[in-house]
Amino acid sequence: MPEGIEVEIYRQAADPIVGHQITSVDCPDEWFLKEGATAEHVSDAVVGQRVETTRRIGKLMLVDLSNGVTVGLRFGMTGRLLVDDSGPIDELEYGPKATKDEWVRFRLSFDNKRQLFLHDPRRLGGVILDPDESKLGDDMFSITQERLQERVLVGTVALKARLLDQKRVAGIGNLICDETLWQSGIRPDRAANSLTPTEQSTLHTTLLQTVETLFKQGGSHTGELQSERHRAGHCPTDGTELSREKIGGRTTYYCDVHQK
DNA sequence: ACATTAACCTGTTGGC
DNA sequence: TGCCAACAGGTTAATG
Numbered sequence: 701m702p703e704g705i706e707v708e709i710y711r712q713a714a715d716p717i718v719g720h721q722i723t724s725v726d727c728p729d730e731w732f733l734k735e736g737a738t739a740e741h742v743s744d745a746v747v748g749q750r751v752e753t754t755r756r757i758g759k760l761m762l763v764d765l766s767n768g769v770t771v772g773l774r775f776g777m778t779g780r781l782l783v784d785d786s787g788p789i790d791e792l793e794y795g796p797k798a799t800k801d802e803w804v805r806f807r808l809s810f811d812n813k814r815q816l817f818l819h820d821p822r823r824l825g826g827v828i829l830d831p832d833e834s835k836l837g838d839d840m841f842s843i844t845q846e847r848l849q850e851r852v853l854v855g856t857v858a859l860k861a862r863l864l865d866q867k868r869v870a871g872i873g874n875l876i877c878d879e880t881l882w883q884s885g886i887r888p889d890r891a892a893n894s895l896t897p898t899e900q901s902t903l904h905t906t907l908l909q910t911v912e913t914l915f916k917q918g919g920s921h922t923g924e925l926q927s928e929r930h931r932a933g934h935c936p937t938d939g940t941e942l943s944r945e946k947i948g949g950r951t952t953y954y955c956d957v958h959q960k
Numbered sequence: 961a962c963a964t965t966a967a968c969c970t971g972t973t974g975g976c
Numbered sequence: 977t978g979c980c981a982a983c984a985g986g987t988t989a990a991t992g
Contacts, residue, residue, distance in 0.1 A: 702985095702986085703985095703986090759986075759987095774986080775986085776969080776985080776986055777984070777985040777987095778970085778984095778985090793985095795971080795972095795984090796970090796971055820969095821969095822968095822971070822984095822985095823968090823970075824968075824969055824986060824987075855962085855963090857962090857963070861963090861964090864986090866987085874985055874986085875985090948964095949964080949965075950984095950986090951983085963991105964990105964991080964992075965989105965990085965991070966988100966990075967989075967990085968986105968987085968989095970984105971983105971984095972983085973982085973983075974981095974983095975981090975982095976979090
């Protein structure tokens with residue numbers, strides 16, 4: 701469930717490592733290293749380097765090092781970032797609540813005694829050296845209405861599938877998507893190019909507002925719809941039983957009455 | 961080129 | 977009570 705919001709929270713929690721030198725790296729699970737990298741490759745690329753900046757595009761966290769290498773961190777759906785022995789987010793909506801050493805997939809140690817851990821029980825996350833950033837669309841926190849129209853509101857594919865497509869707009873996950881569409885009053889199964897100008901504008905405004913609100917509230921699971929996102933859940937506004945369908949390959953909850 | 965589906969991973973949940 | 981299939985969601989490979 702880490703969506704763009706959680707990754708931004710992780711990124712901010714990593715502030716204490718900025719400007720510091722990496723003294724060692726630990727890759728207990730080489731499977732977690734993507735694109736053919738080995739523990740040795742990673743070690744050669746990062747040990748002794750200083751962290752210049754941290755960035756984020758969508759759900760991808762980026763750590764820029766003094767030698768020009770960028771370390772990309774992906775969290776899948778159960779990945780958490782911990783600084784020293786605690787994380788900014790203690791538990792995730794659909795993951796195990798516990799923290800276990802065996803679930804630590806990647807660890808960086810710094811000259812200020814800090815340690816950064818990537819904890820991921822389900823191993824759907826990963827570490828990528830110099831990830832291809834061009835594969836990601838504009839970030840959901842700041843996408844303009846123009847770009848939303850150009851990149852997302854095109855074609856006859858279901859609107860929800862478009863919103864989840866990371867190369868068109870980056871950072872939206874299943875929960876933010878359902879919440880945004882519900883708040884917008886627009887059905888997830890509408891063709892992406894079928895929105896009226898008014899709906900296009902509403903969707904853009906609502907997306908930015910929803911992202912901002914959920915971020916301030918501390919996670920993508922804090923939306924109004926979330927408590928009813930289960931079988932036989934009811935619409936918080938009108939009490940109708942929510943529809944449950946697979947759209948864009950993901951379980952989707954929406955209100956058949958007020959989402960048009 | 962584009963769209964859809966399946967596979968990946970594994971801890972938790974719910975039905976029998 | 978125990979077993980096991982279904983489920984969760986982000987990503988990518990495979991298929992249509």
